Amino acid sequence: MKTNVTDMTVRDKNAQIAHEIRLGQKKRARRARIYKHIFLIGMSIVMLYPLFWLFASSLKPENEIFSTLTLWPSEFNWNNYTEGWNALPKSFTVFYMNSAIVTVLSVIGNLLSCSFAAYAFARLQFNGKNLFFALMMMTLMIPYHVVLIPQYVLFLNLGWVDTYLPLVVPRFLASDAFFIFLMVQFFRQLPRELDEAAMIDGCSPYKIYWAIILPLSLPAMGTAAIFSLIWVWEDFLAPLIYLNDIKSYTVPLALRLFLDQEGQSIFGQMFAMSVLSLVPVIVFFIAFQKLIVRGIATSGMK
Amino acid sequence: MAGLTLRDVGKSYGGLSVMSGLDLDIYDGEFLVLVGPSGCGKSTLLRMIAGLEEITDGTIAIEDTIVNDLPASKRELSMVFQSYALYPHMSVRKNLAFGLQNMKMTKAEVARRVDEAARVLQIEELLERKPRQLSGGQKQRVAIGRAIVREPKLFLFDEPLSNLDAELRVQMRVELASLYAKLGTTMIYVTHDQVEAMTMASRIVVLRKGTIEQVGTPQELYTRPANLFVAGFIGSPKINMFKATASKIADGIHISAPEFEDFEVRGLERTVDDVTICIRPEALVLGGGSIQVTAEIILVEYLGSEILLHAKLPSGATVLLQTSGKEEYARGQNISFGFETSDVHVFDHNGDRVAFTHEEAFA
Incomplete structure (x- = not known):
């Protein structure tokens, strides 16, 4: 009887100790979670602050933009958007059309030509394959500014300056090694037996590329499309060099015009148009991100 | 249906020879099993017959026509892969029809053959599904279906049952044997499983290190092994x-x-x-x-x-x-x-x- 009681108390004591330990663990875990969130929220604010500032400034009256520290505008100046759209010699409708033409053609060109080149590197056998691959990878290390002048001379001699051709045609020639590399890596992990099954099913290498490899590479194509779109849409340097006529300006070039007009800059409208210029990129990103996720989910081979 | 003649066939990668001087006659309509330990060259031999792998020496002839330089698609054969290799983005129906469409067959003929194969393999209710929605055994059936719709002269199987669980393997083995009995087409079957080899083969080829150790019926191999390797390899x-x-x-x-x-x-x-x-x-x-x-x-x-x-x-x-x-x-x-x-x-x-x-x- 007595031993039983001692047993009970010992057991109770152990249970209590275990309970306290668990409680302590829970407390520590919660505290760690809080610190983590504070840190993450803080970092997010640091990263997003410029965007908030841009958006806030696009709504502020002109004299308030650089004079106050507060993000909140004293009055919401939505006119910046409506007036900014038509403030330049050409309306932003034109600039958006121009940007859209260049971007859409460039993205299509990049996807088609880079995947084609990547397929050759990933799947076909040809002499000097490794050498060519190494050469291609080396172009990644050459800064754009190094080839800028020779390239300009080339396009000038071709009579392509002040057209979209220098911006678009190179994209159809698999000029972007980054995308080729990305796709080569993706194609390599597709089972080779699929190619072989298709070969026996009577496919030529072109047909294998088109009917098997491309449909299975939607995730890689989606990623390439997103990066390609963002880079081309935001590109300032190349359009600046090759486009002279304001009629053919892209959106980033047009934004600069706000700063130049007769020494007087209209910042509010420029920021408003800058905010609008981000919209297509964000929309596209959200749309294609879904594709990437779906692509990964459906490409399970086994 | 077709017979096959391999004469002095060799294969080397760079300077490394993995197979040399291999002679083999495969008779019209037989079920030939290539068996051997891993790395013996049995899959390589099958892939060379398929045209997926080039041969570096000798000749391969299908029905007395040398096919060394003929691409895989022109050899009128079908192959079932170990991993099934079904096209993941196509429905079962499209998987079956894909090869036929490449042969420029009429839509009606494609549909007829796909339905016929689906009926034979009892996969009619799966036709609209994607491969990822199929179990291992169902994928296997579809892979076999894709092979038979083309009505080839020659079937090649590369360890087709090794990804299945034991029970399903036995069941598919029986089905493959009855399919062979029904079609009577020449079949070449690679396996490392001697039970599959013994139960299904008309003749067995035992390979080791790229050379043929013995060719014979299952009974011959079991009762009269030509050498110690075959004696040790066949029989459990x-x-x-x-x-x-x-x-x-x-x-x-x-x-x-x-x-x-x-x-x-x-x-x-x-x-x-x-x-x-x-x-x-x-x-x-x-x-x-x-x-x-x-x-x-x-x-x-x-x-x-x-x-x-x-x-x-x-x-x-x-x-x-x-x-x-x-x-x-x-x-x-x-x-x-x-x-x-x-x-x-x-x-x-x-x-x-x-x-x-x-x-x-x-x-």
């Missing part, structure tokens, strides 16, 4: 092997091995000195046989219908017996067993079989 549980010395007597040899009392094997074609004698586990009879020996049981494997006894002979060598007896055995127990000299396989010092004169030479 594994054959018992003992080193021995032999001396010539009239009409045979006198064998002395440390494991057994001396005995004589008569009716051999030739005489040899150093021999390896092999005895199948089921040829060792408990309490019987003309050459008897006692041994101590070291392991009992109970398999239900049969019992495998691992026993240690007085010489220290271990021996494997197969018995169907219902008696109980225990570790440490002494048993006595024996064999008939006619059940002994004799191999010379090169590992080649020494045949009996009464055996018919086989092709």
